[in-house]
Amino acid sequence: MSALKRMLGPVAVITISNPPVNALSPAVQESLLKVLKEINLDPTVKAIVLGGENGKFSAGADIRTFQTREVRSAASLEDVNSALEKSTKPIVAAIEGVALGGGLELALGCHYRLAHVKAQVALPEVLLGLLPGAGGTQRLPRLIGIPAALEIITTGQYVSAPAALKLGLLDSVVEDNVVQAAVDLAHNVIGQPLEPRRLCMRPLPCPPNVEKLFDEAKVKLKKQFRGAKSHQVCVDAVRAAVELPFAEGILKERELFLTLFSSDQAKARQYAFFAERSVARWTAPSGANWKSASPRPIRTAAVIGLGTMGRGIAVSLARAGIQVIALEQDKKQLEMGSKAVMSIMERETQKKQQLGHALNAPHFGFVKFTLDFNELGNADLVIEAVYENMALKKEIFQRLSKMCKPETFLCTNTSGLNIDEIASVTDRPHLVIGTHFFSPANIMRLLEVVRGYHSSPTTISTVMNLSKVLGKIAVVVGNCPLFVGNRLMGPYVEQAVFLLEDGYTPNEVDQVLEEFGFAMGPFRMSDLAGLDVGWRSRMERGLTGPKLSPGVPACQREGKRYSPLPDILCEKGRLGQKTGQGWYQYERAGGRTAVADPWLQSFLEDYRKAHKIRQNVVRHDEILEWCLYPLINEGFKVLEDGIASGPEDIDVIYTHGYGWPKHMGGPMFYASMVGLPRVLTTLETYYESNRDVPSLKPSALLKKLVTQGSPPLKEWRSQLGHHQSSKL
Ligand code: ZOZ
Ligand code: NAD
Numbered sequence: 001m002s003a004l005k006r007m008l009g010p011v012a013v014i015t016i017s018n019p020p021v022n023a024l025s026p027a028v029q030e031s032l033l034k035v036l037k038e039i040n041l042d043p044t045v046k047a048i049v050l051g052g053e054n055g056k057f058s059a060g061a062d063i064r065t066f067q068t069r070e071v072r073s074a075a076s077l078e079d080v081n082s083a084l085e086k087s088t089k090p091i092v093a094a095i096e097g098v099a100l101g102g103g104l105e106l107a108l109g110c111h112y113r114l115a116h117v118k119a120q121v122a123l124p125e126v127l128l129g130l131l132p133g134a135g136g137t138q139r140l141p142r143l144i145g146i147p148a149a150l151e152i153i154t155t156g157q158y159v160s161a162p163a164a165l166k167l168g169l170l171d172s173v174v175e176d177n178v179v180q181a182a183v184d185l186a187h188n189v190i191g192q193p194l195e196p197r198r199l200c201m202r203p204l205p206c207p208p209n210v211e212k213l214f215d216e217a218k219v220k221l222k223k224q225f226r227g228a229k230s231h232q233v234c235v236d237a238v239r240a241a242v243e244l245p246f247a248e249g250i251l252k253e254r255e256l257f258l259t260l261f262s263s264d265q266a267k268a269r270q271y272a273f274f275a276e277r278s279v280a281r282w283t284a285p286s287g288a289n290w291k292s293a294s295p296r297p298i299r300t301a302a303v304i305g306l307g308t309m310g311r312g313i314a315v316s317l318a319r320a321g322i323q324v325i326a327l328e329q330d331k332k333q334l335e336m337g338s339k340a341v342m343s344i345m346e347r348e349t350q351k352k353q354q355l356g357h358a359l360n361a362p363h364f365g366f367v368k369f370t371l372d373f374n375e376l377g378n379a380d381l382v383i384e385a386v387y388e389n390m391a392l393k394k395e396i397f398q399r400l401s402k403m404c405k406p407e408t409f410l411c412t413n414t415s416g417l418n419i420d421e422i423a424s425v426t427d428r429p430h431l432v433i434g435t436h437f438f439s440p441a442n443i444m445r446l447l448e449v450v451r452g453y454h455s456s457p458t459t460i461s462t463v464m465n466l467s468k469v470l471g472k473i474a475v476v477v478g479n480c481p482l483f484v485g486n487r488l489m490g491p492y493v494e495q496a497v498f499l500l501e502d503g504y505t506p507n508e509v510d511q512v513l514e515e516f517g518f519a520m521g522p523f524r525m526s527d528l529a530g531l532d533v534g535w536r537s538r539m540e541r542g543l544t545g546p547k548l549s550p551g552v553p554a555c556q557r558e559g560k561r562y563s564p565l566p567d568i569l570c571e572k573g574r575l576g577q578k579t580g581q582g583w584y585q586y587e588r589a590g591g592r593t594a595v596a597d598p599w600l601q602s603f604l605e606d607y608r609k610a611h612k613i614r615q616n617v618v619r620h621d622e623i624l625e626w627c628l629y630p631l632i633n634e635g636f637k638v639l640e641d642g643i644a645s646g647p648e649d650i651d652v653i654y655t656h657g658y659g660w661p662k663h664m665g666g667p668m669f670y671a672s673m674v675g676l677p678r679v680l681t682t683l684e685t686y687y688e689s690n691r692d693v694p695s696l697k698p699s700a701l702l703k704k705l706v707t708q709g710s711p712p713l714k715e716w717r718s719q720l721g722h723h724q725s726s727k728l
Contacts, residue, residue, distance in 0.1 A: 003031040004053075005039065010046035011186045012039045013179060021059035022052040024102045028062075029076050036083050047186035048087065050110055051094035051179050052103075057119070060101025063128065063270055066261075077102050077134035078250065081109030085198050090189045094182035095119045095161070095170075105134040108143065111197035112189065114172045114182045115161040121169065124156035126230045128273060129266030129663060133257035137237035138249040139199040144168050146207060146238065150217055154234045200246045214239050227517035228663045229265050264673055268665030271713075272655055275648035275666065280464070282476040282645055290476070293457035295465035296407075298322060302379040304396060305329075306337025306369075309413050310385035312441025314367055315344045316470045319442070324367040325375050329386075338369040344442055377403050381466070383435055385413040388537060393417065394425045401426035409459055411435040416482035416537070419452035429454035433463055436483060438657045439529075446657035447474040450483050475653050478643040485653045487638060488667070491630035491695035493534075496522040497563045498693075499626060500604060503615035506583040507596050512623040517661025522627070523583035524594055525659075526566070527576035531583075535570040561692040565607070629683055632671045636699035639720055646717045647672075669713060676702060676710040 004015045014035055016022045039045050052058050061077060084091055084106070093099070093107035095115035104121050107113050115121070123132045123140070131137060132153060141149040144167045152159060164170045174181040195201055207213065214235055221231040233256050240252035260266050282290070302325040303314045310326070317324045318341075326341065328334035345364050368375070376382055382404065384396055393412060400410050410432045412422055423432035434450025447467045451460055460476060467474035477484045499509050510521025520528065538544045543557060544567045569575075569582060576582035577590060584594035608615065618626065635650045644650050651666020664670050671679050680698055687696040704719060705711065711719075 003028060003035045005035050007045070008049075008183050009187075010044065010190070011049055011183050012042075012045045012047075013049045013051065013183065014039075015051050015053050016058055017053040018062075019054065021098075022054075022056050022103070023059055023062035023064075024077060024106070025062040025065060026076060029080050032080050033083060036080075036087065040087060040089065045089060046190045047089055048091040049094050049179060049182040049186050050084070050091055050106070051182065052096065056097035057093070057095045057099040058103030058106060059098055060103045060105075060124075061134075063273060066270060067267065077105065078254075081105055081135050081139075082200075084109035085111075085200055087111075088194070090186060090192065090194060090197070092182040092186045092189075094178045095121065096178050098122075101125050101128075101132065101136075102134050105132055105136040105139070108136065108139040108199060111194055112172075112182075112185060113170045114174065114178065114185055115164065115170050116178045117161050117173050117175050119161040119178075120158045121161070121164050122156060122158040123153050124158075126154060126234050127156040127269060127662075129228075129230045129263060129269035130260050131230060131234045131237050131253070131257055133253060133261075135250060135253070137234065137253050138241045138246055140169075141238055141241045142199045142202040142204050142246075145205055146210060146242065147213065150213070150235065150238050153238060154217060154221055154231050204241060206242055210242055225663075226514060226519070227661055229263065230260055230269075230663075233260055265663040268663050268669055268673070271665050271669050272651065272662050275652050275669075276473060276656075278646075278648050279473065279475045279652050280468075282464075282649070290457040290460040290464065293461040295461040296380070296409075296458065298380045298409075298462065298466050298469075300325065300379050302327060302376040302382040304376075304382065304384045305386040306333065306341065307385065307387075308439055309437060309441055310383075311337060311340045311344060312439065312443070313383055313385060313413065313437055314341050315348070315442040316437075316472075318345065318365040318367050319348070320469045320471070321365045322469075323365050325379060326367055326369050327373065327376060328369070328371060331371065334369055334371055338367075341367060341369075348442070373399060374403060376400065378405060379408055381409040381411060381462070383411045383413055385437075388415060388417065388533075389540070390417055390421065393422050397422050397432070398425045401428065407431070409433065409462060411463065413437055416486050418481070419450050419479045420454070423452050423454055430456040431459050433459050434479070434483070435463060436485075438485075444657065445471065445473050446485075446653060447472040448483050448485060448653065448657075449474050449476045450479055451476060452479050473652060473656055475649050476645070477649065477653075478641070480638075480641065480643050484638055484644050484650060485657050487643075488631050488634045488650070488654070489658065491634050492627050493522050493526065494563070494693075494695060495626045495630050497565050498561070499618075499623060500565060501563055501608065501611075501613050503608070503617050504623070505596065505601065505604075509623055509627070512620055513627060516624055516628075517664055519659040527582035527584055527586075527594060530576050530578055531566055531570050532575045535567060538567065559692065560694060561690065565604075568607075625682055626686070628667070628670070629679055629686070630693075630695040632667045632679060633683055633697075633699055633702065634695060635667050635671075636702040639716070640699055640701040642720065646720070647713050668716075672710075672713040676706050680706050 002017055004017055006013050016028060018025060018028050039048060091110040092112040092114060093110040095107060096119055099107050099121045101124055104123055123136050125132050137153055148167050161173045165173045217235050218232055225231045237253050237256050240249045244252060300323040301317050303310045304327045306326055306328050314324050314326050328337050382400055384393060386392055397410060410426060412434055413436060414434060419434045423429035426432055432452055433455045436448035436450055438444035438446045449463050464474050496509050506523035510523050513521040573579055574581040577586055580586045580589040580591060585597040587593055638644050647668035650668050654660035654666045655662050660666055680702055683696055683698045690696055
């Protein structure tokens, strides 16, 4: 962990060395200051180049040290930047790979910035619940102007080197050896005045109506990142650059940084960052790991069914350069499916080109559309995405088993059917696995990898490797009805519907959850997904249907409270956005703007009267608890059953697949922040008065953790049993 120095003639090259990403730990910062001081005293050095080891400039401050670090040391990175800026010898930043966060701020302290054409720069602090706290909010606007700087600082977006060159963030972009090019530039600028190159001395070009710009940015960000503080505070920090001289702006930036640094939202975001990385290291509670197996390469993949999911899956595969064979059941469906796939690909290509990503434009592999099952024989891997029907899936897997080469992996995109039952009809249960993509599959990054009892380490390893190739975040889960994500959704949606019976409107419930940070409340979400998805699954499980007419007075099924409201809506043809009516009404079938529906209001009133339901209006904060605590409780049950291997797995599934706000970490992290005793006592109270709602019965693991004094989340794993579908 250090800053290394070597001489190339009169140019000193300083290299940041802290593998794997050259994070700026306190030790690196001290080392940089020390080397810089030495160099400035050395009369043989005329110019300096600053770079990073192993093809990466720097990924910024060392996030691992944030929760343990003395806040007092927060200023030290700005001390380094200031020392670079004040240097009397010109300094050129040589950017390879990434310059992120504190890494980019370091480059902004240098007098010149040169980057490799494939390098990326960004200030992603906002996504860690912070702001660029080492001068970034004061220097960047002075370099590229307020509008562009505001966008970069408040969204954390990555900027490619060519785009950064256009913005004026970089002085030059090269295709070959960056360090050599930086040394050449350093040679050329020896003796040139440094004052104009010091960003702290630059006047800030201020557009007219700058206040309006800030106000509009705040409104937009509030909508885009509901409930998240850091985006708003980032705007205030850039505003300080306009209102204050540089030195005072730096003090203001630090003051604002400190308000965020110790916040729960920042802790949640940083937890989410490491949780995302930890799921890739999945280990069965037995200690065994699929990483011991080698993944097999996937060159050709087949997709069966080109409906909502199959289309997106085919595009994801093709975008990664994999040859795709896409199968449909009849000519009409094939035509519709192939058109949809081609149009997604065209849109994606156009979008990338518009964003100036032409250099990295996706390379789409070849997609062959077919009605002939025999064409799948040579695929390395098949993903089935037909209707959610066990008999149909079994029929398909039986056929696949007969005609695919013996080593072909057979995957199903089922949202919750039994993987082992599907595998049981094949000749190769060890090569069968669930690949649960989320809709739209070409956009959503989450992939639940559902391992069956027989899934082999090679199968898991291959699918995990494929997910990386596709740019997805994959989480390995066990096999149980609905797996992890949809299983936790059940109690959440169930409680939301009970709240309607109790006297609330869909809008009131949605609003509370949207204020919490969900992109959509449960009713808006159901309307978008289609109410019939759950309805068909309930019919398949015999929970509703003609024999169980929802008109009957008792809202109970098999001794459990059951609300027939969603079934009634489906029977009336109100399937959500697609039919123009669901929990809300829409301007037309397929419309997107949800408006409260007076019909629904009077229907709910009649329903309550008919079923003699006494209105039970609870406080708004209780709506949150009624919906979230049963979901969290189910999360503990999933851990107890060994279906997820740790709380991080559940949290990644929720933040990436279900719109749980990242600044709330995920359901399990949120529970740890609220306090496990509070979650437990609330559930106990609710269950006491609702014995017919099993999802309110506190999980044994939750009780155990509270009895043990509520250990921190990172210690929960040690309390878990063995993975249910474990054979590893
Ligand atoms: O890892 C990817 C990435 O995006 N990293 C995070 C970049 C980032 O958000 N930087 C901003 C940091 S905050 C900052 O800089 C604050 C600031 O200015 C204020 C200064 C004041 C501080 C005061 C404190 C009191 C990256 C794109 C770099 C690489 O992606 P890959 O997919 O190739 O690899 P990963 O993500 O698996 O990463 C490899 C290993 O490196 C770890 N890591 C990454 N960035 C880190 C970091 N560890 C510490 N600090 C970072 N900035 C990562 O966790 C992984 O390690 P393992 O052990 O988890 O595998
Ligand atoms: P869909 O109804 O939109 O599409 C299914 C497609 O499969 C249709 O185009 C149909 O013609 C085709 N098909 C049916 N039988 C076939 C056969 N024998 N051979 C070839 N093609 C056949 O369904 P969907 O929403 O894409 O769901 C597919 C699977 O993905 C289901 O198991 C579902 O549970 C799961 N899933 C859906 C979502 C979602 O949001 N829609 C999300 C995750 C998982």
